[in-house]
Amino acid sequence: MKTWPIVLTLVLVAGCGGTPTQKPAGKAEIQLWQQKFTDQEDAWYKKAVSAFNASQDKVVLKHTIVPADAWEQKMKAAQAAGKAPDIYTLNYNKVPGFARTGQIQPLDKLIAADRWAGLQKEVLGSVEYKGAKYAYPMLVEPSAVLFYRKDLFAKAGLDPNRPPATWDELVQYGKRLTTKDVSGLVTAGVAVDMAWSTWGLQWNAAGHLPISDDWSAPQAADPQYKQLLQAYQTLYKEGIMPKQPLAPYADANPMGQGKAAMMVCGSWAAGVLLSDYPKMVADIAAAPLPSFDGDATKPTATLGGWTLVVDAKSKSPQPAADFVSWLLAGDTTLLVDFFKTTRFSKYSPRDVVAQAVKNDPAAAENVWAKTIEDKIVAYAKPEPTYDFAISLAFGKAIEKALQGKDIDTALSEADAEIKSVIAKNNLAGQGS
Amino acid sequence: MRRRRDTGVALLMLGPLLVLLGIFVLWPLLHAVWISFSTWSFYEAPVFVGLENYVNVLTDEEFSASVMRGLAFSAMVVPTQVVIAFVFANLVKSVSGRVATVLKVTIYIPVVVSEVIAAIVFSLIYAYKGGLLNWFLGLLGAGEDTAWLGETATALPAVAVPAIWIGTGLASLIMLAGLLDIPEVYYECASLDGAGAWTKMTRITLPLMKNIILFLLVTGFAASLQFLVVPLVMTQGGPLDSTMLPNLFIFRHFTNDLYVGYSIAAALLLFVVLGAISAIIFRLVRSEKAVDG
Numbered sequence: 092m093k094t095w096p097i098v099l100t101l102v103l104v105a106g107c108g109g110t111p112t113q114k115p116a117g118k119a120e121i122q123l124w125q126q127k128f129t130d131q132e133d134a135w136y137k138k139a140v141s142a143f144n145a146s147q148d149k150v151v152l153k154h155t156i157v158p159a160d161a162w163e164q165k166m167k168a169a170q171a172a173g174k175a176p177d178i179y180t181l182n183y184n185k186v187p188g189f190a191r192t193g194q195i196q197p198l199d200k201l202i203a204a205d206r207w208a209g210l211q212k213e214v215l216g217s218v219e220y221k222g223a224k225y226a227y228p229m230l231v232e233p234s235a236v237l238f239y240r241k242d243l244f245a246k247a248g249l250d251p252n253r254p255p256a257t258w259d260e261l262v263q264y265g266k267r268l269t270t271k272d273v274s275g276l277v278t279a280g281v282a283v284d285m286a287w288s289t290w291g292l293q294w295n296a297a298g299h300l301p302i303s304d305d306w307s308a309p310q311a312a313d314p315q316y317k318q319l320l321q322a323y324q325t326l327y328k329e330g331i332m333p334k335q336p337l338a339p340y341a342d343a344n345p346m347g348q349g350k351a352a353m354m355v356c357g358s359w360a361a362g363v364l365l366s367d368y369p370k371m372v373a374d375i376a377a378a379p380l381p382s383f384d385g386d387a388t389k390p391t392a393t394l395g396g397w398t399l400v401v402d403a404k405s406k407s408p409q410p411a412a413d414f415v416s417w418l419l420a421g422d423t424t425l426l427v428d429f430f431k432t433t434r435f436s437k438y439s440p441r442d443v444v445a446q447a448v449k450n451d452p453a454a455a456e457n458v459w460a461k462t463i464e465d466k467i468v469a470y471a472k473p474e475p476t477y478d479f480a481i482s483l484a485f486g487k488a489i490e491k492a493l494q495g496k497d498i499d500t501a502l503s504e505a506d507a508e509i510k511s512v513i514a515k516n517n518l519a520g521q522g523s
Numbered sequence: 524m525r526r527r528r529d530t531g532v533a534l535l536m537l538g539p540l541l542v543l544l545g546i547f548v549l550w551p552l553l554h555a556v557w558i559s560f561s562t563w564s565f566y567e568a569p570v571f572v573g574l575e576n577y578v579n580v581l582t583d584e585e586f587s588a589s590v591m592r593g594l595a596f597s598a599m600v601v602p603t604q605v606v607i608a609f610v611f612a613n614l615v616k617s618v619s620g621r622v623a624t625v626l627k628v629t630i631y632i633p634v635v636v637s638e639v640i641a642a643i644v645f646s647l648i649y650a651y652k653g654g655l656l657n658w659f660l661g662l663l664g665a666g667e668d669t670a671w672l673g674e675t676a677t678a679l680p681a682v683a684v685p686a687i688w689i690g691t692g693l694a695s696l697i698m699l700a701g702l703l704d705i706p707e708v709y710y711e712c713a714s715l716d717g718a719g720a721w722t723k724m725t726r727i728t729l730p731l732m733k734n735i736i737l738f739l740l741v742t743g744f745a746a747s748l749q750f751l752v753v754p755l756v757m758t759q760g761g762p763l764d765s766t767m768l769p770n771l772f773i774f775r776h777f778t779n780d781l782y783v784g785y786s787i788a789a790a791l792l793l794f795v796v797l798g799a800i801s802a803i804i805f806r807l808v809r810s811e812k813a814v815d816g
Contacts, residue, residue, distance in 0.1 A: 171565050192782070282761055
């Protein structure tokens with residue numbers, strides 16, 4: 092009976108409570124859980140943890156890398172047992188929800204005020220809840236960049252230096268680039284991926300997200316959203332995007348493996364392409380996704396990324412926060428090394444780090460960084476911070492359009508679902 | 524006096540098991556029922572909300588849709604498994620010992636393959652570009668590739684195939700054990716009376732296999748209705764929730780919701796559904812004690 096593991100795990104671990112871990116004499120032990128990223132990033136974290144442990148003798152920091160697909164499960168089980176890590180990596184969009192439900196603690200009192208100086212205001216805004224800062228920002232990265240193959244453009248008789256500027260062009264180009272072995276455009280194809288990867292396009296199509304700013308009313312039925320769903324429906328129906336995703340949205344491998352002529356992916360794709368497919372780099376260019384009305388100054392991406400947070404039940408909150416401060420708010424050498432390791436495919440929200448990264452002579456190796464920064468990051472919006480159920484409701488509407496369902500009905504169903512999520516979770520008035 | 528002593532010894536023997544059952548089954552069950560009446564997270568004190576979680580689950584069309592989908596999935600998986608197992612067991616019974624051993628090992632292999640591995644292997648078979656199935660159909664002259672896991676019409680049957688593949692081995696061996704248990708003399712007598720293969724099958728084999736078939740149906744339905752790993756790995760419940768089976772639905776809520784009351788209420792309701800279905804199958808097939816040979 093497989094229902095029981097879920098119920099039993101829930102209840103047993105809840106009932107057991109936490110037991111103190113064995114500590115080496117004299118030194119407190121604190122835990123860091125890091126979501127698994129690329130091998131290079133994981134290696135950087137390991138290096139950082141060793142350097143921190145060598146830099147002081149008060150605490151021992153234990154580092155655990157958790158695969159993304161096991162994260163929620165492992166974290167829920169640990170939280171239930173009262174054994175959640177002291178410090179962990181968290182996306183911007185989850186910070187307010189975690190703060191609201193008391194899972195993480197405010198860092199203002201634990202990290203000195205001067206350590207927060209020089210952080211971008213909008214980014215700082217997304218880690219705040221009721222006036223307190225609950226996470227320390229590490230990096231931002233735009234969620235949607237259009238990577239395309241210049242050689243395949245030329246082969247199809249398209250100008251490799253002129254990426255599609257409108258959605259009509261994107262569809263037309265996609266048709267011409269699609270062959271039996273190569274998809275014209277690879278992008279998110281399932282609700283859970285479309286839910287977040289289209290945040291920028293949701294802004295672009297309607298000038299707002301599918302929920303009001305104060306989270307009190309749904310706005311998914313706005314007819315402006317039709318063009319977004321229509322675009323996806325056409326891409327799918329015409330066979331321009333694969334009818335079954337070649338990989339999850341965040342995975343850039345289909346382009347590296349030569350299976351995509353155009354691919355929408357986050358800026359992190361650059362790091363993967365530069366590290367794993369160096370021979371392909373010369374043939375790949377980057378551009379912003381087109382705006383629905385052709386206005387290139389409208390957002391097509393959101394700035395997501397990672398922060399470090401301290402668990403609300405941490406028994407050593409100050410040493411935990413000291414590590415966060417040491418790693419992200421102190422000396423820039425280690426951080427600059429991180430952005431170098433990730434091939435300049437991510438951006439620091441801290442001025443002094445961003446400047447040092449920009450001045451690094453190696454920065455030129457990411458041939459797409461400037462386009463991404465000037466044409467995408469410059470107009471991108473911060474990630475929305477409402478419950479993921481809201482995003483998922485809209486993702487499902489796009490998926491319905493993909494599967495050939497009526498677009499108006501799909502949008503009105505998303506609207507109704509968002510209304511119900513607002514009511515069930517008391518979201519009204521929680522937004523800003 | 525004797526009986527009282529027997530009862531005492533029986534209770535003593537059962538004692539450890541009853542204690543373990545109490546600690547690991549009964550107490551968690553009662554606790555789960557209790558906390559299902561609360562809004563609850565691991566970081567905040569539970570707030571009593573009465574039947575709100577149950578009302579939320581029962582009025583959630585996605586939950587009822589997932590249960591109906593689970594039933595449709597079971598209806599694809601279980602009868603197919605039982606039929607294949609029955610045919611296979613008859614085949615094994617009719618061949619020589621060495622061939623039978625090879626056949627038994629072959630059909631049992633999927634049982635020891637992890638569900639995750641099976642899901643990955645079948646995902647590769649169903650892959651849209653470069654998948655084994657589309658390549659094979661292409662050889663047979665099929666024009667366009669099919670998105671087996673990408674279309675709502677094909678996704679659930681596509682997920683049912685590995686489920687059948689994984690479960691058939693055990694069902695076949697149980698079925699074979701049942702077949703071998705039928706005394707050969709029955710068939711010999713029937714032959715003397717001039718009964719053909721069909722008559723022997725319908726008058727001897729099937730009636731005597733009733734309890735085995737009932738067992739396979741009940742355990743098969745309970746297992747297939749709770750399938751989790753295969754759809755989780757292959758489709759994550761999509762497209763359009765067409766493979767969102769009940770346990771995957773509960774699992775999604777458990778991992779994504781900020782509060783866990785809803786998922787506990789849903790899990791308990793699924794338990795009720797499973798109990799009801801098992802009772803219905805028992806009633807329909809009408810279990811009897813096997814006639815002793």
